[in-house]
Amino acid sequence: MSSPANAPIEMIRGDTLAVPITFKDPANNDNAVPVNGYTLTFTVKVSRYMPDDEASIQKNIVLPSSASNGEYTLIIDPADTNDLEPMSYDYDIQIKSPDGKTVVTVVQAKLKLLMGTTHS
Structure with missing residues (x-):
């Protein structure tokens, strides 16, 4: 399954950022993969070697029925x-x-x- 390129995200602290994600199957002509009902986990850490309970941000989102087309937009909120x-x-x-x-x-x-x- 593929998604955005493994490229950095750059954002201003306290802003809202929408991160579009497309799930495709490279083994099947890059056709969209329906991921509704899947759980998406977004984890941010100072170091990838830290345990998850020390993550700076961790969101667990059950993907909605709209993700049946293989697309979802992750929202990073100001509070995050x-x-x-x-x-x-x-x-x-x-x-x-x-x-x-x-x-x-x-x-x-x-x-x-x-x-x-x-x-502030």
Whole structure:
């Protein structure tokens, strides 16, 4: 299953960011993979070697019926990053089938969190 290229995300701390994700099957002419009912896990850490309970951000989202076309938009909310230090973090996006038998890491890269000029 493929998704966004393993490229860094860059965002201002405390902003909202929409991350479009497309799930395709490279073994099947890159046809869309319906992932509704799958659980998407978005994890952000200072280091990928840290345990999950020390993650800076971790979202577990059961993908809605609209993901049956193989597309989903992950939203990073202001509250997710407001209290984080501006720096480079490791992140990944993983999906798990409803029966738990299939787990795929669809992207693994860096999240560069920048300090904005406007903040309270």
